[in-house]
Amino acid sequence: MKDYFFTDARLLGLIGHPIKHTFSPFIHNKTSELLGDNTLYLPFDVAPSNLKDALAGFVALGVRGVNVTTPHKEAIIPLLHYVSEEAGAIGSVNTVVNEVGKLSGHNTDSAGIIESLEPYRSEIVGNGAVVVGAGGAARAAVYTLIRRFNPSRIFIVNRTKQRAEYLKDHFAASSDFDRIEARELTPPDLLDVFAESKLIVNATTVGMWPHADDAVMFREEAFDEDQIVFDMVYNPLNTKLTQLAERSGARAINGLPMLLAQAAKSYELWTGAKMPVAEVETALKERLASGA
Numbered sequence: 268m269k270d271y272f273f274t275d276a277r278l279l280g281l282i283g284h285p286i287k288h289t290f291s292p293f294i295h296n297k298t299s300e301l302l303g304d305n306t307l308y309l310p311f312d313v314a315p316s317n318l319k320d321a322l323a324g325f326v327a328l329g330v331r332g333v334n335v336t337t338p339h340k341e342a343i344i345p346l347l348h349y350v351s352e353e354a355g356a357i358g359s360v361n362t363v364v365n366e367v368g369k370l371s372g373h374n375t376d377s378a379g380i381i382e383s384l385e386p387y388r389s390e391i392v393g394n395g396a397v398v399v400g401a402g403g404a405a406r407a408a409v410y411t412l413i414r415r416f417n418p419s420r421i422f423i424v425n426r427t428k429q430r431a432e433y434l435k436d437h438f439a440a441s442s443d444f445d446r447i448e449a450r451e452l453t454p455p456d457l458l459d460v461f462a463e464s465k466l467i468v469n470a471t472t473v474g475m476w477p478h479a480d481d482a483v484m485f486r487e488e489a490f491d492e493d494q495i496v497f498d499m500v501y502n503p504l505n506t507k508l509t510q511l512a513e514r515s516g517a518r519a520i521n522g523l524p525m526l527l528a529q530a531a532k533s534y535e536l537w538t539g540a541k542m543p544v545a546e547v548e549t550a551l552k553e554r555l556a557s558g559a
């Protein structure tokens with residue numbers, strides 16, 4: 268047990284609303300334990316109306332940094348002193364660093380997406396990709412695909428089509444990539460775009476605990492053995508979507524490598540220290556297996 272009474276303790280956290288089941292406190296506190304540094308990571312449930320005050324409170328209390336989750340990832344941008352080029356281009360902040368009262372915003376989801384997709388680079392480049400979702404994670408996925416993987420075309424498919432259109436317009440205006448199509452999340456549209464895509468990314472909350480029996484697609488014929496299916500959902504690790512994809516012979520990537528890589532980059536931004544990712548992954552899997 269660490270001694271949190273030391274005056275040099277560093278406080279980190281996560282802000283969102285509501286704060287549901289999150290693995291981030293485990294990942295960061297385990298990292299701190301493994302590295303032996305005096306850091307504590309806590310979840311804070313911050314309602315949108317309290318966001319500005321919460322940031323002022325973090326500055327006043329000397330909180331070193333926080334992760335940011337739904338619904339604050341976009342709304343927080345105008346409240347920060349500085350936003351990294353990457354977070355600005357994505358339009359979403361998931362990490363805030365407090366530099367002696369000046370708050371900077373970063374997006375480490377892109378690093379997590381690169382970590383997950385890099386082994387498949389040669390297959391993704393020049394082929395079609397579909398991103399299902401239009402929230403913060405989808406923004407990071409579209410940005411990363413454009414910047415790092417140059418697919419032939421990106422379909423953005425979302426329940427609320429307007430948000431998919433908004434994302435399309437955002438990236439059309441902020442990059443020279445003009446091969447984006449926005450579609451509504453309906454079964455026929457999804458079958459069409461899956462058929463034209465080498466890479467399928469689920470960046471929605473569909474299939475997440477406690478609704479683990481849900482999936483954006485239930486039809487096995489929607490997948491084939493040439494496809495790569497990346498489900499960002501990490502709880503459960505093996506979602507309905509990845510199970511279905513694997514049954515169809517497709518290669519499935521779960522949300523764990525992204526979760527760990529984005530956390531490692533945030534930890535490094537706050538502390539300068541490298542997360543011992545393999546050891547944290549082992550500890551997290553043991554924890555999940557124990558059902559605790």
Ligand code: NAP
Nearest residue numbers: 337400401402403404405426427470471472499522525526
């Ligand atoms: P978000 O900003 O709240 O966006 C949620 C997205 O899910 C929206 O596109 C929303 O569509 C869609 N959605 C929600 N309920 C739906 C339903 N019943 N049917 C169809 N679509 C639905 O969330 P986010 O931050 O982008 O996160 C999205 C997912 O990525 C979550 O599962 C999250 O855990 C995961 N994620 C994983 C990592 C990782 O490290 N592995 C990192 C970030 C996020 P509407 O626009 O129509 O509401």
